[in-house]
Amino acid sequence: MAVNNALERDVVVSSRVRLARNYKDIPFAPAMNREWAQETIRRAADALARQRETYQLIRMENLTNAQRRQLVEHHLISYDLLKFAELSAALIGQQDTVSVMVNEEDHLRIQALLPGMQPEKTAEMVFALDDALGADDNYAFDAQFGFLTSCPTNVGTGMRASTMLHLPALARVGKLSALLQAISKLGLTVRGIYGEGSEAQGNLYQLSNQVTLGRSEEDTLKTLIAATTQIISYERGARKALQQHDAALLEDQLMRSYGEFANARILPVKEFMSRCSDLRLAASLGYVDRDYAFIDALMMDAQDGSLSVQLGGEKNEREMDMARAEYVRAKLSE
Amino acid sequence: MAVNNALERDVVVSSRVRLARNYKDIPFAPAMNREWAQETIRRAADALARQRETYQLIRMENLTNAQRRQLVEHHLISYDLLKFAELSAALIGQQDTVSVMVNEEDHLRIQALLPGMQPEKTAEMVFALDDALGADDNYAFDAQFGFLTSCPTNVGTGMRASTMLHLPALARVGKLSALLQAISKLGLTVRGIYGEGSEAQGNLYQLSNQVTLGRSEEDTLKTLIAATTQIISYERGARKALQQHDAALLEDQLMRSYGEFANARILPVKEFMSRCSDLRLAASLGYVDRDYAFIDALMMDAQDGSLSVQLGGEKNEREMDMARAEYVRAKLSE
Numbered sequence: 001m002a003v004n005n006a007l008e009r010d011v012v013v014s015s016r017v018r019l020a021r022n023y024k025d026i027p028f029a030p031a032m033n034r035e036w037a038q039e040t041i042r043r044a045a046d047a048l049a050r051q052r053e054t055y056q057l058i059r060m061e062n063l064t065n066a067q068r069r070q071l072v073e074h075h076l077i078s079y080d081l082l083k084f085a086e087l088s089a090a091l092i093g094q095q096d097t098v099s100v101m102v103n104e105e106d107h108l109r110i111q112a113l114l115p116g117m118q119p120e121k122t123a124e125m126v127f128a129l130d131d132a133l134g135a136d137d138n139y140a141f142d143a144q145f146g147f148l149t150s151c152p153t154n155v156g157t158g159m160r161a162s163t164m165l166h167l168p169a170l171a172r173v174g175k176l177s178a179l180l181q182a183i184s185k186l187g188l189t190v191r192g193i194y195g196e197g198s199e200a201q202g203n204l205y206q207l208s209n210q211v212t213l214g215r216s217e218e219d220t221l222k223t224l225i226a227a228t229t230q231i232i233s234y235e236r237g238a239r240k241a242l243q244q245h246d247a248a249l250l251e252d253q254l255m256r257s258y259g260e261f262a263n264a265r266i267l268p269v270k271e272f273m274s275r276c277s278d279l280r281l282a283a284s285l286g287y288v289d290r291d292y293a294f295i296d297a298l299m300m301d302a303q304d305g306s307l308s309v310q311l312g313g314e315k316n317e318r319e320m321d322m323a324r325a326e327y328v329r330a331k332l333s334e
Numbered sequence: 335m336a337v338n339n340a341l342e343r344d345v346v347v348s349s350r351v352r353l354a355r356n357y358k359d360i361p362f363a364p365a366m367n368r369e370w371a372q373e374t375i376r377r378a379a380d381a382l383a384r385q386r387e388t389y390q391l392i393r394m395e396n397l398t399n400a401q402r403r404q405l406v407e408h409h410l411i412s413y414d415l416l417k418f419a420e421l422s423a424a425l426i427g428q429q430d431t432v433s434v435m436v437n438e439e440d441h442l443r444i445q446a447l448l449p450g451m452q453p454e455k456t457a458e459m460v461f462a463l464d465d466a467l468g469a470d471d472n473y474a475f476d477a478q479f480g481f482l483t484s485c486p487t488n489v490g491t492g493m494r495a496s497t498m499l500h501l502p503a504l505a506r507v508g509k510l511s512a513l514l515q516a517i518s519k520l521g522l523t524v525r526g527i528y529g530e531g532s533e534a535q536g537n538l539y540q541l542s543n544q545v546t547l548g549r550s551e552e553d554t555l556k557t558l559i560a561a562t563t564q565i566i567s568y569e570r571g572a573r574k575a576l577q578q579h580d581a582a583l584l585e586d587q588l589m590r591s592y593g594e595f596a597n598a599r600i601l602p603v604k605e606f607m608s609r610c611s612d613l614r615l616a617a618s619l620g621y622v623d624r625d626y627a628f629i630d631a632l633m634m635d636a637q638d639g640s641l642s643v644q645l646g647g648e649k650n651e652r653e654m655d656m657a658r659a660e661y662v663r664a665k666l667s668e
Contacts, residue, residue, distance in 0.1 A: 248600060251599045252600040252659070256593075256597055258593075259590075259596055259598070260594055264590050265585045265586035265589055
């Protein structure tokens with residue numbers, strides 16, 4: 001079974017770039033009210049209406065909890081956007097690759113997300129979107145500091161570029177914490193799957209730049225790419241070492257995990273993430289014939305929010321875990 | 335998925351009856367030598383040659399270790415027959431349902447084995463075979479005691495009638511040891527899967543009569559049938575209770591076990607037996623669509639001896655466990 005590791009998808013789940021932007025003539029988040037919030041949404045929506053691509057405007061207040069969570073699980077919005085649900089909105093592109101959060105911490109959080117190792121292409125997409133939104137030179141911008149933002153940690157480029165990394169072998173051999181410590185010295189930071197403050201699940205780690213001030217967008221991307229490239233080679237080395245140590249045992253463990261995954265009747269979400277991780281590693285080693293697109297979609301679509309939307313309503317925990325198991329079984333037997 | 339529980343196969347794996355017989359003019363086992371051993375084999379083979387059914391004569395000294403073990407695993411001979419391998423032989427019927435061990439503890443150990451709950455039919459078969467072998471009134475027989483045997487525990491009827499029971503639910507709810515203690519008061523005894531002194535594996539228990547003296551063959555069978563019938567209803571009750579307690583959890587546990595079983599790459603024999611037990615229970619509850627004949631054959635055919643014969647030679651432990659896993663995978667994907 002040959003696995004297609006194009007775009008380094010064996011290790012890099014996705015690349016993301018987001019820009020923080022604020023309109024210069026509208027109060028920043030702490031002073032935001034309903035009227036200004038509507039104005040922000042209108043401006044962003046109008047600007048995108050002039051684009052070739054169609055963007056769907058979604059006001060958070062119109063969504064059920066499950067629908068909101070589904071957007072978070074698909075990385076189209078952040079949890080933080082929901083803190084201001086009565087004021088906030090999202091503009092989402094057709095391919096689910098670009099989206100604009102309106103009235104999160106900043107007026108605009110413009111983001112692009114692509115599968116695999118594509119930070120530069122992702123950046124191109126987000127800058128094109130930035131041009132479309134800021135065409136009238138209407139952003140809060142300081143000649144010395146750069147873009148002004150609600151939180152000082154984003155001042156400057158306002159850019160956060162990240163790669164989502166799947167590091168099961170480094171986790172297994174216990175080399176992860178040392179590596180992550182070393183990374184922080186490069187001005188990079190590591191977070192869990194849903195960004196800041198979230199827990200690492202399924203051996204997924206989001207690597208992103210810490211610094212936005214005094215460093216160009218180009219340099220930021222270069223540093224991210226260099227560090228990601230390094231980690232890819234470490235992770236691949238660790239996978240090779242695991243196989244060399246005892247290939248049969250590794251295959252046994254991963255295939256047993258796959259067997260449980262494909263046959264369980266009750267699947268708690270934490271276990272689900274860990275089984276997805278095993279499946280992704282098994283696929284990368286050629287034990288299971290599944291492509292990364294399939295696995296990464298499964299990882300999103302069987303989360304509580306997405307499941308609840310499919311089920312037409314939230315259920316109790318046991319029912320959710322049973323629905324998740326049923327969904328996984330159906331998908332894996334496709 | 336409807337399961338066919340005919341012959342009470344949901345609980346009773348098989349019924350077996352064996353008779354201990356000795357030629358009156360040949361020394362008993364303790365005084366046996368090569369010459370007499372040949373004479374015993376010749377007599378038994380000659381007697382069966384006059385039967386309609388063809389019996390295969392197998393001298394233990396001509397078999398490899400793996401072939402010997404394979405016969406034990408298929409319950410056609412006992413481990414004890416191998417203690418005297420240079421003198422002993424087996425005569426095996428075409429359907430693997432009747433066999434005669436020659437020069438085990440007694441000159442003849444005549445046995446019949448049928449699937450499910452059929453002690454009476456099994457007894458009929460073994461008595462027909464007994465008549466064929468002892469047609470010339472040539473057995474060591476005492477008017478007061480009955481048949482004389484090498485070990486006093488078999489004197490009398492020389493009969494051991496047994497049922498092999500699968501008791502996973504009673505084991506789970508922890509009611510097994512109390513039950514087995516009660517059984518001993520009925521003059522019955524419980525043993526592991528390969529008879530006397532063997533360990534219980536896969537929740538399989540062999541229930542058989544303890545007493546051969548002062549009790550008729552008919553009474554012995556009646557007692558065995560009554561006790562087995564009782565245990566069947568206890569086990570079925572325990573299965574129902576497990577389902578009523580938490581059906582989803584039970585199905586989850588058994589199906590996860592099935593998933594591991596069908597995907598493992600290394601399967602130690604102890605785990606293999608336990609997985610077979612889970613599979614058998616899962617089938618009886620309708621979770622898995624496999625019949626008992628399939629599962630019970632798998633349980634024998636993936637043992638070390640049978641596997642080694644298929645592989646054309648004994649391998650090391652890891653290789654055996656890998657071959658077992660491969661065999662199970664192939665069978666379960668049929």
